[in-house]
Amino acid sequence: MASKAIHAYYDDDDVLMLAVKRVKAAKHHIEEVYCPFPVHGLDKAMGLAPTRIAITSFIYGCIGLTVATVMMNYIMIEDWPQDIGGKPSFSYIENMPAFVPIMFELTVFFAAHLMVITFYMRSRLWPFKEAENPDVRTTDDHFLMEIDIHGNEKELKDLLLDTGAVEINIVEKNSH
Amino acid sequence: MYKFSNKLKIGSFILMALGILGIAIGFISAPSTVEEAKAIVASHGDGHGDAHGAADAHEVAASGHGEAVESHGEAHDSSHDEHLLHQLQNKPWAALYVAAFFFFMIALGVLAFYAIQRAAQAGWSPLLFRVMEGITAYLVPGGVIVFVILLLSVLHMNHLFVWMDADVVAHDKLLQGKAGYLNPTFFLIRAAIFLAGWIFYREYSRKLSLRQDESDDNSNFKLNFRWSAGFLVFYLVSESIMSWDWIMSVDPHWFSTLFGWYVFASMFVSGITVIAMVTVYLKSRGYLPDVNNSHIHDLAKFMFGISIFWTYLWFSQFMLIWYSNIPEEVTYYVTRIADYRLPFFGMIVMNFLFPVLLLMNSDFKRMNWFVILTGIVILAGHYMDIFNMIMPSTVGDQWFIGIPEIGAVLFFAGLFIFWIFRALTTAPLQPKRNPFIEESRHFHY
Numbered sequence: 102m103a104s105k106a107i108h109a110y111y112d113d114d115d116v117l118m119l120a121v122k123r124v125k126a127a128k129h130h131i132e133e134v135y136c137p138f139p140v141h142g143l144d145k146a147m148g149l150a151p152t153r154i155a156i157t158s159f160i161y162g163c164i165g166l167t168v169a170t171v172m173m174n175y176i177m178i179e180d181w182p183q184d185i186g187g188k189p190s191f192s193y194i195e196n197m198p199a200f201v202p203i204m205f206e207l208t209v210f211f212a213a214h215l216m217v218i219t220f221y222m223r224s225r226l227w228p229f230k231e232a233e234n235p236d237v238r239t240t241d242d243h244f245l246m247e248i249d250i251h252g253n254e255k256e257l258k259d260l261l262l263d264t265g266a267v268e269i270n271i272v273e274k275n276s277h
Numbered sequence: 278m279y280k281f282s283n284k285l286k287i288g289s290f291i292l293m294a295l296g297i298l299g300i301a302i303g304f305i306s307a308p309s310t311v312e313e314a315k316a317i318v319a320s321h322g323d324g325h326g327d328a329h330g331a332a333d334a335h336e337v338a339a340s341g342h343g344e345a346v347e348s349h350g351e352a353h354d355s356s357h358d359e360h361l362l363h364q365l366q367n368k369p370w371a372a373l374y375v376a377a378f379f380f381f382m383i384a385l386g387v388l389a390f391y392a393i394q395r396a397a398q399a400g401w402s403p404l405l406f407r408v409m410e411g412i413t414a415y416l417v418p419g420g421v422i423v424f425v426i427l428l429l430s431v432l433h434m435n436h437l438f439v440w441m442d443a444d445v446v447a448h449d450k451l452l453q454g455k456a457g458y459l460n461p462t463f464f465l466i467r468a469a470i471f472l473a474g475w476i477f478y479r480e481y482s483r484k485l486s487l488r489q490d491e492s493d494d495n496s497n498f499k500l501n502f503r504w505s506a507g508f509l510v511f512y513l514v515s516e517s518i519m520s521w522d523w524i525m526s527v528d529p530h531w532f533s534t535l536f537g538w539y540v541f542a543s544m545f546v547s548g549i550t551v552i553a554m555v556t557v558y559l560k561s562r563g564y565l566p567d568v569n570n571s572h573i574h575d576l577a578k579f580m581f582g583i584s585i586f587w588t589y590l591w592f593s594q595f596m597l598i599w600y601s602n603i604p605e606e607v608t609y610y611v612t613r614i615a616d617y618r619l620p621f622f623g624m625i626v627m628n629f630l631f632p633v634l635l636l637m638n639s640d641f642k643r644m645n646w647f648v649i650l651t652g653i654v655i656l657a658g659h660y661m662d663i664f665n666m667i668m669p670s671t672v673g674d675q676w677f678i679g680i681p682e683i684g685a686v687l688f689f690a691g692l693f694i695f696w697i698f699r700a701l702t703t704a705p706l707q708p709k710r711n712p713f714i715e716e717s718r719h720f721h722y
Contacts, residue, residue: 142721155639186600198596 104249106132108235109261110268111244114140120246120264121146127260132247135239154223158216165211169204235272243267249274279564279701285694292691299684303369314362318675363436364672369681370435371671374426376685378523379547379663380693381419382540383656386548387412388479389512389541390579395482395505400716401575404568406486407706408555412548413479414700415693420472427468427523431461437671440529451530459526467522471515478508490709498712516541524663528670531609533594540666542587546628547659549579550652555697557645564706567718570643575720577642580655584632591625613665616674620661627658660686 111117117140124131131147134140144152174193177183177200182190190196221227239245246266248257254271261269308314391409394402430437439445440459446452452459482501489497517537525536533539553576559565598606613621631654641647668676708714 159637187602188600198592198599201592201596 104274105254106272106274107248107250107254107257107261108270108272109246109248109264109266110236110238110270111246111265112242112267113265114138114244116265117244117246118143118146120261120266123264124246124248124260129248129257129260132249134247135234135236135245137240137242137244140244154216154220157219158212161215161219162208162212164215165208166204168211169200169207172207173200173203278704279559279698279706281698281702282562285698289691289695289698292687292694294691296684296686296688296691299680300369300373300688301684303372303679303681303684307369308362308365311358311362314365315358317365318361360673361675364675367436367671368675368677370426370430370437371667372681372685374423374437375660375663375667375682376689377419377422377426378667379660379686380415380689381423382544382663383547383551383693384413384415384419385475385516386541386544386546387552388416388475388548389509389516389545390548390552391482392478392505392508392512395501396509398502398713400713401572401720403708403711403713403717404565404720405552405556405572405576406708406711407701407704408559408565409552410479410483410486410704411697411701412551412555413483415696416472416476416479418692418696419689420476423523424468424472428465431465437667438527438529439670440526455529459529464522464526467518471519474508474511474515478504478511482508486708486711487704489711490705492710495712516544524666527667528609530605533598533606533609535590535594539587539590539594542583542590543659543662546580546583546587547656549576549583550655552576553580553648554652557649559701559706561645567707569721571721572717573645573648574639574642577636577648577651580648580651581632581636581642584628584636584655588625588629591628609669612669612673617665617669617676620665620676620678624658624661624665627654628662631655631658 109120111120114136117134117136121131121134121143125146125148134143134147136143170193177190177196178193184190185199188196188199193200225233234240234245235247236243236245246261248261250257250271258269308317387409391406391413393399394406394409429435431441433441436442440452440455441461441464446456482504485497485501485504489495489501520537520540521532524540525532553573556565556568556576557573560568595610598610601607632651635647635651636642664676664678664682711717
C-alpha cells in the first residue's frame with residue numbers, strides 16, 4: 102500500500118533536536134530521522150523505547166567468561182597438564198591467576214563482537230544490503246525527518262518550516 | 278552560601294570525641310613489657326600459632342634479625358617475644374597512621390581529580406568545583422597530622438618504619454645499600470616538599486578560582502589552567518615517591534614498580550566517591566540547584582571505571598609476583614594470604630565485584646541512594662586496602678579491627694567532615710564566572 106510521507110531536511114543537529122521536540126509536542130508521530138552521525142539524546146527526544154543492547158552485551162560477556170573458563174580448564178588442566186615455573190597444572194582454581202587475562206579478554210571479545218553483530222542484525226544491516234535512507238545527503242551534511250501524512254499536509258508543512266527545515270518534500274512511500 | 282548544619286557539626290564532634298577515646302584506649306592498653314605482650318596473646322587464644330610458619334621468614338627479615346634468629350634456638354624465643362612486643366606496641370600507631378593516611382589520601386585524590394578537570398578544561402564539572410575545593414581543604418590538617426606521625430616515627434616514638442632504626446640498618450646489608458635514599462633526614466625533607474607543593478597548589482588554585490568570580494576577563498581561569506597542568510606533572514612524580522616512602526618502606530626489603538600507580542588508583546577512586554557523596558548530601562539539603570542527575574551519573578561512571586582500574590593494577594602487581602615466585606617479592610603476598618586472608622580477599626570483593634555489579638547499570642548510576650550505598654562500600658574497601666598495605670609489616674599477625682582501629686577511623690572521619698563542610702561555608706557553592714559554567718548547567722547525558 103502506498104502512503105504519503107513528508108520529508109523535512111535540516112542542516113544542523115541542534116536545530117533538528119529542537120524541531121523533533123516541537124513536532125513531538127504537537128503530538129505528531131515521527132516515523133524516522135536519518136542522520137549523518139549519531140545525535141546525542143535524539144532517541145529520548147523521539148520517544149524511542151530504551152535500547153536493550155546493554156542486556157545482550159552483559160549476557161555475551163558472561164558467555165565469553167564461561168567459554169574462557171571451560172576452554173582453559175580443558176587445555177591446561179585436563180588435556181595436557183604441564184609444570185610451568187614450578188606451578189603444576191593440576192587444579193584450575195590454584196592456577197586461576199594465570200588464566201585471568203584470558204578470561205578477561207574473551208569476556209570483552211564476546212561482549213564487543215556479538216553486540217556489534219546483534220546491532221547489525223537488529224538494524225537489518227548486512228553485506229550488499231540496499232541502503233534505506235531516502236536521500237544521499239543524509240550521509241553527508243543533512244538531517245532528514247520523516248513523518249507520515251494523514252490528511253494534515255498543510256498543517257505539518259507549516260509546523261516544519263517554522264522549526265527551521267531547509268527543504269520539505271512530499272513523497273509517495275511504498276511500505277516495505 | 279552553604280550553612281553548616283548544626284546536626285552535622287555536632288555529629289562530627291561526637292565522632293571526634295569517640296575517636297579520641299578509642300585512640301586513647303588503644304595506646305593505654307598497648308603492652309609495655311614482654312610479659313604483658315605474652316599475656317595479651319595468650320588471652321587471645323592461639324591465633325598466632327597456625328600462620329606462624331609462613332609469616333616467619335618475612336617478619337624476621339623485615340625486622341632485620343634474620344641471621345641471629347635462625348642459628349640460635351634460645352635467642353629465637355627471646356627475640357621473638359621482643360618482636361611480638363614491638364608489634365603490639367605498633368598496633369595503636371599503625372591504626373592511627375592507616376586512618377590518618379586514608380583520609381589525607383581522599384583529599385589528595387580529589388585534588389588530582391580537580392587538577393585534571395582544570396587542565397582538561399572540562400565543561401561538565403565546574404558546578405562541582407567548590408565541592409572539590411572544599412574537600413581539598415582537608416589537605417592542610419590531614420597533611421600536618423601525617424607529617425607529625427612520620428616525624429614521631431623518625432624520633433623513635435614508634436617502630437612503624439624499621440629502616441629508621443640505626444641498629445637494624447647496622448645488621449642489614451640491603452638497608453645499608455638503600456641508606457642514601459632511605460634515611461630519616463631525606464625522608465622528612467621529601468615529605469615536607471611534597472606536602473608543601475600539594476598544599477601550595479590547592480591554596481593558589483582556590484584563590485584563582487575565587488578571584489575568577491569577581492573578575493571581568495578570563496585571565497585567572499587561564500592562569501589556573503596552566504598551574505593545574507604543571508601541578509599534574511609534579512603530582513605524578515611526588516605521589517609515586519610518596520607511596521614508596523610512606524607505605525612501601527614499612528617493608529623496606531620489598532619493592533614493586535607499579536606501587537605508585539596502585540596507591541594512586543586507590544586515592545583517586547576514594548576521592549571521586551567522596552565528591553559524589555558530598556554532592557548528593559548537599560543536593561539533598563537543597564543546595565547546588567543546578568547539579569542534575571547527569572553530573573551524579575558521570576561521577577558514578579568514574580567510580581565504576583576507576584574501581585576497575587584499581588583492580589587491574591592490583592591484579593597486575595599480584596599476578597607477576599605470584600607467577601615469578603621470587604622469594605624476596607612473594608613474601609608480600611604469602612604473609613597477606615596466610616595472616617590476612619579475610620581482609621585481603623574481602624577487599625577485592627568490596628573494591629571490585631561490588632562496584633562492578635552495582636554500578637554497571639546505567640540507571641543505577643543516577644540513583645542517589647545507590648551511589649551513596651556503593652560509595653560507602655568502596656570507601657570501606659579502600660580503607661581495607663591501606664590497612665593491608667601497612668599492617669602486615671608493622672603488626673604482623675597481631676592485627677585486629679578493634680577499638681584503636683575503629684577509634685582512629687571515627688576521629689579522622691569527624692575531623693574530615695568538620696573541616697570540609699566548614700570550608701564549604703566560606704564561598705558560594707556555585708562559581709559565577711567560570712567560562713564553562715553554562716555548559717555545566719546544561720550538561721545532560
